[in-house]
Structure formats: structure tokens, C-alpha cells
Amino acid sequence: MAEHNFDVVILGGGSGGYAAALRSAQLGLSVALIERDKLGGTCLHRGCIPTKALLHSAEVADVTREAATVGINATLQGVDMPAVNKYRDGIVDRLFKGLTGLVASKPITVVAGEGRMVGQKSISVNSDTYTGKNLVLATGSYSKTLPGLEIAGRVITSEQALQLDFVPNKVIILGGGVIGVEFASIWKSFGTDVTIIEGLPTLVPNEDASVSKAMERAYRKRGINFKTGVRFQGVQQSATGVIVTLENGEQFDAELLLVAVGRGPNTAGFGYEENGITVDRGYVITNDRLQTSVPGVFAAGDIVPGLQLAHRGFQQGIFIAEEIAGLKPATIDELGIPKVTYSEPEIASVGLTEAKAAEIHGQENISVYEYNLGGNGKSQILGTAGFVKLIRKNNGPIIGIHMIGSRVGEQIGEAQLIVNWEAFPEEVASLVHAHPTQNEALGEAHLALAGKPLHAHA
Numbered sequence: 001m002a003e004h005n006f007d008v009v010i011l012g013g014g015s016g017g018y019a020a021a022l023r024s025a026q027l028g029l030s031v032a033l034i035e036r037d038k039l040g041g042t043c044l045h046r047g048c049i050p051t052k053a054l055l056h057s058a059e060v061a062d063v064t065r066e067a068a069t070v071g072i073n074a075t076l077q078g079v080d081m082p083a084v085n086k087y088r089d090g091i092v093d094r095l096f097k098g099l100t101g102l103v104a105s106k107p108i109t110v111v112a113g114e115g116r117m118v119g120q121k122s123i124s125v126n127s128d129t130y131t132g133k134n135l136v137l138a139t140g141s142y143s144k145t146l147p148g149l150e151i152a153g154r155v156i157t158s159e160q161a162l163q164l165d166f167v168p169n170k171v172i173i174l175g176g177g178v179i180g181v182e183f184a185s186i187w188k189s190f191g192t193d194v195t196i197i198e199g200l201p202t203l204v205p206n207e208d209a210s211v212s213k214a215m216e217r218a219y220r221k222r223g224i225n226f227k228t229g230v231r232f233q234g235v236q237q238s239a240t241g242v243i244v245t246l247e248n249g250e251q252f253d254a255e256l257l258l259v260a261v262g263r264g265p266n267t268a269g270f271g272y273e274e275n276g277i278t279v280d281r282g283y284v285i286t287n288d289r290l291q292t293s294v295p296g297v298f299a300a301g302d303i304v305p306g307l308q309l310a311h312r313g314f315q316q317g318i319f320i321a322e323e324i325a326g327l328k329p330a331t332i333d334e335l336g337i338p339k340v341t342y343s344e345p346e347i348a349s350v351g352l353t354e355a356k357a358a359e360i361h362g363q364e365n366i367s368v369y370e371y372n373l374g375g376n377g378k379s380q381i382l383g384t385a386g387f388v389k390l391i392r393k394n395n396g397p398i399i400g401i402h403m404i405g406s407r408v409g410e411q412i413g414e415a416q417l418i419v420n421w422e423a424f425p426e427e428v429a430s431l432v433h434a435h436p437t438q439n440e441a442l443g444e445a446h447l448a449l450a451g452k453p454l455h456a457h458a
């Protein structure tokens with residue numbers, strides 16, 4: 001049994017944990033990073049990166065299928081799923097090598113194995129103990145299911161969905177949130193018959209209502225079936241498929257059922273509560289400086305209540321390292337964190353929805369403008385419908401931006417600068433956007449909201 005001492009001991013090498021490690025090392029702190037699986041965590045190996053690679057293959061399938069619309073003769077001969085997976089794994093492997101090399105090049109001690117808190121500042125791994133002046137808990141999340149709904153056989157989560165080496169004929173997806181609509185998009189493009197079951201009244205229910213409505217329109221047009229406001233009751237499996245029953249008695253059959261009902265915090269069994277960490281429904285509770293109920297113990301990423309996104313984890317990891325180093329970083333504004341859903345069409349948003357803005361400021365104190373991508377040259381070239389919606393406080397800054405359309409995710413960078421820098425539409429309107437870009441749609445929307453529309457019909 002060996003004892004090791006560090007300035008910072010980090011449990012979990014995913015987005016939150018490795019960001020904390022890299023920034024701590026930069027700041028001259030001695031760091032141990034404990035990981036039981038692979039550095040990079042969910043995002044790199046089972047989340048962001050592999051799904052976006054599949055979405056790119058899916059886009060190529062769509063482009064090939066529709067090539068004649070732009071005068072190109074091509075035929076989609078099929079989807080070679082093992083080859084798609086090879087392409088995807090190649091990307092993950094390259095990024096994994098890059099990340100491992102980056103971490104190895106810094107004074108960071110990577111410890112392989114499962115860690116468990118054994119004291120307020122100590123974590124045991126196998127027979128060794130790692131004690132930190134500070135601890136960072138970043139153990140991530142797992143795919144949730146519903147009570148009584150067992151993940152087995154033809155009932156799968158995103159982890160198994162990413163392992164499939166064939167394109168299923170027919171799939172039911174339980175959950176119309178980000179992960180559900182992204183898989184629906186992938187499979188539909190690959191030729192699968194897809195039905196989404198969502199308990200809330202709309203698809204992507206966390207987005208602005210007009211975005212949810214536009215998403216439903218786009219999915220209807222793509223032939224993606226969905227049922228909203230309906231509750232799942234049960235599933236029966238046979239050798240060839242599943243039969244899903246809703247509470248209203250309706251039944252649907254398919255080859256597979258993908259359960260995409262959200263992700264739960266991965267905190268059980270790691271000694272957190274036993275060592276004084278306040279945990280609520282599995283989530284580690286922190287203050288706005290990401291400190292847990294135990295001084296000197298911090299938490300980052302999906303185990304902290306809030307948006308479960310990789311870039312939030314990165315930012316929290318950086319914040320914690322700077323906090324430990326005494327740099328007194330500015331707190332992270334959750335509302336300023338950008339969100340992208342990478343389906344076709346894409347959704348990108350930051351700040352308040354119209355409903356939330358009206359609730360906070362009063363409908364009479366906000367102005368809303370929706371710029372239709374119909375007036376945007378590049379979007380027309382790409383053949384996409386959609387819009388950019390802006391919400392401003394009257395005589396004040398932009399407080400929400402919501403976009404839908406092919407590739408709009410790439411526009412979130414400017415959108416988040418506008419919202420987080422509290423820009424006024426008049427200020428953005430005076431900045432030039434290149435023509436023809438989709439980015440121009442953001443510029444046009446600000447021109448219109450500043451009272452000087454250019455290519456805008458309304």
C-alpha cells in the first residue's frame with residue numbers, strides 16, 4: 001500500500017477531469033488523474049465524436065441520394081456499416097492518441113484503475129492511496145432507462161447503438177431530446193424506418209417553442225415518424241423484434257428500441273456521501289465556485305446538475321484549476337453556454353427562449369425577430385429551410401439566439417459571443433458579414449432588429 005501526495009487529485013478522465021488536469025499542470029500544480037477506462041471519457045469514446053462522425057456519413061448518404069437535384073448523377077448503392085464504423089473509429093483513435101500524447105507531455109500522473117474516496121482528501125486505487133490538497137470529482141454519467149425497462153437484447157441505449165454493425169430496418173426511439181433526434185437523423189439517412197416516442201408535447205422540448213415546431217415540420221418532411229405527449233408503458237421482445245405499448249394502448253413494432261431518456265450522474269459506490277459530499281438524486285451539489293460540501297473538494301461535468309455538455313465540462317475543469325491556483329476566475333454563467341443538436345436540420349441556441357425571456361422581463365419588454373433562411377443565399381444553395389431567431393431586451397442587449405437549419409451549429413460561435421458580450425443589435429448590425437455565407441443570416445437578423453433590414457421580407 002503506497003501513499004502518493006499531489007496538489008490536485010482528479011477522479012475521472014473525461015471532458016471535465018482532463019480539462020482540470022491540463023489547466024492545473026499549466027498552473028504549476030502537481031496532478032494525479034485517475035481513470036478506470038480511457039482518457040477522453042464519454043464524449044470522445046461514446047458520445048460527441050462518434051455520433052458526429054456517424055452524422056457526417058449520414059449527410060453524405062443524403063447528399064448522394066439527392067445529388068440529381070444539383071445536377072450530379074450519382075446513385076446511393078448502400079451503407080456499408082462496418083466501413084462507416086471504421087471511419088468513425090479512425091477519428092476517435094486519432095483524437096485519443098492526440099489527447100493521450102498531450103496529457104503525457106505534461107507533468108500529470110495518470111493512474112489507471114477505479115478510484116474510490118476513502119477520506120475527505122484521499123482516493124484509493126487498487127492498493128494505493130492518492131491524497132490531494134484538493135480533489136476534483138468528475139465521474140461523468142450513464143444512459144438512464146425507465147423503471148422496469150431493462151436494457152438487454154433488442155432494447156438498447158446509445159452505447160449499443162454505436163456498436164451496431166448493420167443498419168436496422170425499423171427502430172423505435174424512446175425520447176425526443178438531443179440524443180434521440182440525433183440517432184433518428186442518422187438512421188433515417190441510412191434508410192431505417194424511424195419512430196420517436198416523446199412524453200412531452202414536442203420534440204426537442206428544451207428548445208424555443210418555434211424551434212421545436214420547425215424541427216417537427218422538418219422531421220415530418222423527412223419521413224421521420226414521431227408521437228409526442230404520449231407515455232411509454234412497456235416493451236415485449238421476441239427473436240425478431242420488439243413491440244412497444246404506450247399508456248394509451250397504441251402499439252408499435254420494430255427491430256430495435258433505443259432508450260434515449262437522458263443521462264444520470266455516475267456517483268454511486270465511489271464513497272462520496274460516506275466522506276461528507278452532499279449528493280442529491282445522485283448529483284453532486286456544488287456552490288457557484290464548483291466546490292462541494294467539503295472544502296477543497298470540487299466537482300465538474302455531468303455529475304453537477306445543469307447542462308450535460310462536454311464544453312461545459314471543459315470550462316468547469318479550467319475554472320476549478322484556476323480556483324485552486326487562487327486566480328479567482330469569474331463564475332460560469334450556465335445561461336451563456338451554447339447548445340447544438342447535430343441532427344439534420346441542426347439546432348443551435350444560446351441564452352433565453354422567448355417564453356423564458358417573457359417570463360423574466362415581461363413580453364412587452366422584449367422584441368423578437370425571426371429571419372427566414374429563405375432569404376439567405378448560401379442556405380438556398382444548400383437547399384435548407386430554417387431561421388435565425390433573436391430575442392432582445394427593449395433598448396437593451398440580445399438575450400437569446402435560436403437557429404435551425406442545415407449546418408447552423410457552425411454559427412453558434414458568433415451567437416454565443418453576441419449573447420455573452422451582451423451586444424446590442426445596433427452594434428452587431430454595424431459589423432460586416434461575408435456574402436454569401438450562412439453566417440450572413442445572423443447579420444441580417446441583427447440588421448432587421450436594429451430597424452434597417454436588407455434582404456428581409458418582414
Ligand SMILES: Cc1cc2nc3c(=O)[nH]c(=O)nc-3n(C[C@H](O)[C@H](O)[C@H](O)COP(=O)(O)OP(=O)(O)OC[C@H]3O[C@@H](n4cnc5c(N)ncnc54)[C@H](O)[C@@H]3O)c2cc1C
Binds near residue numbers: 013116138313
Ligand atoms: C450519444 C451522446 C452524444 C453526445 N454528444 C455531445 C455533443 O455533441 N456535444 C456535447 O457537448 N456533449 C455531448 N454529449 C455529452 C458529453 O459526452 C458529456 O457531457 C461529457 O462527456 C461529460 O464529461 P464528464 O467529464 O462529466 O464525464 P465523462 O465524459 O463521462 O467522463 C467521466 C470519466 O470518469 C471515468 N470514471 C468514472 N468513475 C470512475 C472511477 N470511480 N474511477 C476512475 N474513473 C472513473 C469514466 O471512465 C469516464 O472516462 C453526448 C453524450 C452522449 C452519450
